[in-house]
Amino acid sequence: MSDFQVTARTQIKRLPKRGHYDRQTVYQILDTAFVCHVGFSVNGQPYVIPTNYGRTGDTLYLHGSAASRMLKALSAGVPVCVTVTHVDGLVLARSAFHHSVNYRSVVILGSVRLVEDPTEKMEALRIFTNHVMKGRWDDVRQPTEQELKATTVLVLPLEEVSAKVRTGGPNDDEPDYALPVWAGVLPLETVAREPIPDPQRKNDPPVPQYLRNYSR
Amino acid sequence: MSDFQVTARTQIKRLPKRGHYDRQTVYQILDTAFVCHVGFSVNGQPYVIPTNYGRTGDTLYLHGSAASRMLKALSAGVPVCVTVTHVDGLVLARSAFHHSVNYRSVVILGSVRLVEDPTEKMEALRIFTNHVMKGRWDDVRQPTEQELKATTVLVLPLEEVSAKVRTGGPNDDEPDYALPVWAGVLPLETVAREPIPDPQRKNDPPVPQYLRNYSR
Numbered sequence: 481m482s483d484f485q486v487t488a489r490t491q492i493k494r495l496p497k498r499g500h501y502d503r504q505t506v507y508q509i510l511d512t513a514f515v516c517h518v519g520f521s522v523n524g525q526p527y528v529i530p531t532n533y534g535r536t537g538d539t540l541y542l543h544g545s546a547a548s549r550m551l552k553a554l555s556a557g558v559p560v561c562v563t564v565t566h567v568d569g570l571v572l573a574r575s576a577f578h579h580s581v582n583y584r585s586v587v588i589l590g591s592v593r594l595v596e597d598p599t600e601k602m603e604a605l606r607i608f609t610n611h612v613m614k615g616r617w618d619d620v621r622q623p624t625e626q627e628l629k630a631t632t633v634l635v636l637p638l639e640e641v642s643a644k645v646r647t648g649g650p651n652d653d654e655p656d657y658a659l660p661v662w663a664g665v666l667p668l669e670t671v672a673r674e675p676i677p678d679p680q681r682k683n684d685p686p687v688p689q690y691l692r693n694y695s696r
Numbered sequence: 697m698s699d700f701q702v703t704a705r706t707q708i709k710r711l712p713k714r715g716h717y718d719r720q721t722v723y724q725i726l727d728t729a730f731v732c733h734v735g736f737s738v739n740g741q742p743y744v745i746p747t748n749y750g751r752t753g754d755t756l757y758l759h760g761s762a763a764s765r766m767l768k769a770l771s772a773g774v775p776v777c778v779t780v781t782h783v784d785g786l787v788l789a790r791s792a793f794h795h796s797v798n799y800r801s802v803v804i805l806g807s808v809r810l811v812e813d814p815t816e817k818m819e820a821l822r823i824f825t826n827h828v829m830k831g832r833w834d835d836v837r838q839p840t841e842q843e844l845k846a847t848t849v850l851v852l853p854l855e856e857v858s859a860k861v862r863t864g865g866p867n868d869d870e871p872d873y874a875l876p877v878w879a880g881v882l883p884l885e886t887v888a889r890e891p892i893p894d895p896q897r898k899n900d901p902p903v904p905q906y907l908r909n910y911s912r
Contacts, residue, residue: 494761494765515797517744526736527735527803528733528734528735528777528779530799530801561735561743562744567746572907574836575836575837576821576836576837579832612786613882616795619877621790621791621793621875622791623792624793631793649894657897660901661836665894666910668886668887668889669886669889670884675883678880679865680873682873694882
């Protein structure tokens with residue numbers, strides 16, 4: 481897969497070896513997560529709000545209530561930054577200075593387009609829902625016309641994009657390796673626990689396969 | 697513990713029941729995480745960058761390389777937003793529309809102060825290190841004068857702060873409860889795996905207790 485074009489704004493300057501601009505790396509990071517942090521400014525004050533997303537090709541979908549302040553601000557076409565981060569482990573070095581974190585992150589710059597066509601909106605919601613929980617869309621009651629109207633769907637094109645990845649153990653200063661300090665990596669992972677059925681349920685459908693085997 | 701003062705910028709308008717402004721809720725969310733997303737603007741473009749932090753009282757510490765673009769921008773005193781998010785579960789409703797996520801998040805608005813006094817800087821790094829890994833500071837080689845100089849430490853006071861929390865199962869529309877769709881919560885949790893010792897080690901100190909029992 482081809483690379484995203486590097487711009488002055490997306491080029492990783494600090495520790496450039498950690499920078500990645502290829503679609504494969506970017507897609508993998510985006511597709512194994514479902515929460516992003518959206519940054520935008522209102523009256524000069526930046527806000528960073530966690531929200532869900534879906535991806536297909538070079539398109540990221542965001543959605544929310546038509547009444548949301550964030551969605552209203554974004555719909556106006558202001559510059560936006562969407563960041564997705566996985567934390568894979570704590571890197572424990574022999575010196576405080578060389579402690580680090582293993583992580584994978586993607587930063588997307590741009591501005592959004594409001595999806596108004598109902599067919600495109602429905603398709604975006606399908607992609608969005610199946611991004612968060614693969615296979616869920618076909619099992620559930622799909623949006624009514626009124627629900628569609630109450631939902632704002634936004635498209636952020638993947639154009640100005642970079643990924644940053646750190647892996648591996650600590651990099652200590654040479655003399656520090658002799659210190660009697662435990663050093664290495666504490667791997668961190670997000671896991672799914674046993675699904676908890678809704679206490680308000682009126683029937684007991686089987687737990688779907690996509691929930692039993694949930695992993696990203 | 698007392699509440700943070702609610703401002704027009706921190707008041708939760710959408711789903712106000714999810715809003716919390718008390719120090720206990722805010723501290724708990726901040727202390728059980730160690731990665732935040734920092735939002736700031738450069739030339740009108742917002743950036744959202746993941747980084748670590750530490751907290752004590754109403755003080756949040758950020759740090760990084762003195763060469764970092766983010767730290768340089770922040771040190772100039774521009775408005776900043778720091779957001780911390782826990783994702784606790786996927787909420788699966790019977791309709792696509794009522795799907796949700798259980799989460800806990802804190803949003804902090806303000807601007808940072810650069811820590812220049814070496815004693816304060818060292819103390820900030822101690823708090824920072826022990827926030828990420830409780831007890832680690834006393835085990836490791838502490839920063840040299842040169843390392844201190846190469847590290848920028850910033851203070852963000854907790855003044856304009858809000859938390860947002862969603863818990864519990866799905867809230868479906870009444871007629872949808874009859875649908876034969878599995879509904880409930882898929883709990884998600886971040887867990888630590890077995891510590892991996894540094895392959896470059898020259899001795900084998902025991903794995904510290906704080907690593908064996910790591911949980912937040």
